[in-house]
Amino acid sequence: MRRALTLLIAGLLVSVVAVAGTAVAADAPPEIALTIDKDQFQPSEVKVKANTPFVLVVTNKGAKAAEFESKDLRVEKVVPAGKTVNVRIRALKPGSYAFFDDFNKAATGRIVAE
Amino acid sequence: MGGTFVITLREGFEAALILGIVYTYLQKIGAQRHYRYATRGGVLGVLASIALGVVVTALSGPLLDLGPDIIGLAVIFVAVVVLTWHGYWMRQHARAMKGDVQRKIDEAQTTHRMWIIGVIAFTGVFREGAETVLFLWGLLTQATSTSGWASALGAVLGLIMAASLGWAIFRGGRHVSLQRFFGVTSIFLLLLAAGMFSTGIGRLEVMGFLPATPTAWDTSFLLDDHGFIGGFLNGLIGYRSRPSVLEAGSYVLYLAVAGFLLFRSGSSSPRSDAPKGRIPAHAV
Numbered sequence: 354m355r356r357a358l359t360l361l362i363a364g365l366l367v368s369v370v371a372v373a374g375t376a377v378a379a380d381a382p383p384e385i386a387l388t389i390d391k392d393q394f395q396p397s398e399v400k401v402k403a404n405t406p407f408v409l410v411v412t413n414k415g416a417k418a419a420e421f422e423s424k425d426l427r428v429e430k431v432v433p434a435g436k437t438v439n440v441r442i443r444a445l446k447p448g449s450y451a452f453f454d455d456f457n458k459a460a461t462g463r464i465v466a467e
Numbered sequence: 468m469g470g471t472f473v474i475t476l477r478e479g480f481e482a483a484l485i486l487g488i489v490y491t492y493l494q495k496i497g498a499q500r501h502y503r504y505a506t507r508g509g510v511l512g513v514l515a516s517i518a519l520g521v522v523v524t525a526l527s528g529p530l531l532d533l534g535p536d537i538i539g540l541a542v543i544f545v546a547v548v549v550l551t552w553h554g555y556w557m558r559q560h561a562r563a564m565k566g567d568v569q570r571k572i573d574e575a576q577t578t579h580r581m582w583i584i585g586v587i588a589f590t591g592v593f594r595e596g597a598e599t600v601l602f603l604w605g606l607l608t609q610a611t612s613t614s615g616w617a618s619a620l621g622a623v624l625g626l627i628m629a630a631s632l633g634w635a636i637f638r639g640g641r642h643v644s645l646q647r648f649f650g651v652t653s654i655f656l657l658l659l660a661a662g663m664f665s666t667g668i669g670r671l672e673v674m675g676f677l678p679a680t681p682t683a684w685d686t687s688f689l690l691d692d693h694g695f696i697g698g699f700l701n702g703l704i705g706y707r708s709r710p711s712v713l714e715a716g717s718y719v720l721y722l723a724v725a726g727f728l729l730f731r732s733g734s735s736s737p738r739s740d741a742p743k744g745r746i747p748a749h750a751v
Contacts, residue, residue: 406675416605416608416609417605417606417608418604419605420598424687424709426673427672427673427709427711428673430536431523431597431601433523433524433531433601434605436524436527436531438531439529439532440532441674455474456602456605
């Protein structure tokens with residue numbers, strides 16, 4: 354039983370790493386910058402092309418950690434203070450997608466795909 | 468202050484719940500001397516959370532983009548495996564638990580690997596741990612103004628509240644009969660694991676490893692899973708106010724498959740350590 358569990362866990366880990374590896378190797382989609390500073394997103398409205406995957410390059414210029422989160426996109430990503438994190442976003446249908454900082458609800462914004 | 472209170476309460480609730488159950492479980496089967504497995508798992512979980520929090524702030528580039536996500540995914544799926552296994556085990560023993568209770572308890576201690584308890588405690592704490600560490604750290608470094616102190620205080624109170632709930636489960640659980648505790652907890656662990664499985668699948672979906680699916684329903688106007696009550700239900704049964712079709716589907720699929728494994732007629736289970744002369748499954 355113990356060996357079975359060890360094998361199962363090892364298998365899961367290997368597959369997760371393998372899947373992650375293929376993702377890194379994929380073509381680089383366009384990058385769009387987004388900054389968190391003084392409890393606000395800059396810009397607070399991000400315009401993107403609809404039906405095209407892209408990467409949000411989120412930089413936290415504040416002194417405390419932020420969590421970029423969007424319920425519309427179902428994305429949650431911690432951005433430590435002073436760090437930049439790439440958030441891959443799938444191709445979006447035309448529309449507006451709200452996001453916020455889960456660690457600081459005052460910071461909000463939206464992505465507009467058109 | 469209220470905002471940070473809800474955040475840490477939400478993050479700490481699941482860990483408190485799992486630890487509460489794990490300690491009650493050990494107490495129930497008379498294995499107080501094995502508390503150390505749960506304690507070690509929990510402490511290691513806290514240390515690993517702090518370590519990951521520190522490492523994440525030191526990382527940059529692709530490691531920071533993917534590292535925490537991969538660790539998060541691994542923890543989720545390991546937790547699903549150990550919780551399912553433990554739930555299955557408890558279910559089997561809930562069936563057999565009538566009769567000579569002391570003998571069953573001794574048997575439980577010899578047949579159930581105690582290190583599994585440690586793994587459950589570890590994953591329970593570590594799952595949301597690093598995020599909570601980063602959040603708290605940010606608040607504490609900002610705690611120079613009055614509002615900063617209030618936020619930090621709110622966050623600490625949220626964690627204390629979560630820990631109190633875990634303690635309440637432990638206190639309350641002692642008075643429940645062994646068989647009922649096993650029966651109820653195995654079902655609860657099943658729901659908890661279903662919620663985690665669905666979360667893991669949702670992460671894979673968002674990361675692009677699984678096809679994107681539309682939103683299955685949106686009840687966030689009614690009960691937001693980031694709110695007070697919604698957050699509890701999220702920790703308790705994996706409630707989501709806005710899941711994708713894949714997330715909702717994987718929750719149901721997990722429940723169906725694991726539920727079948729747990730609740731099919733116990734007599735067909737070929738366990739070599741099954742107690743002799745046990746009461747048939749219909750007694751449950």
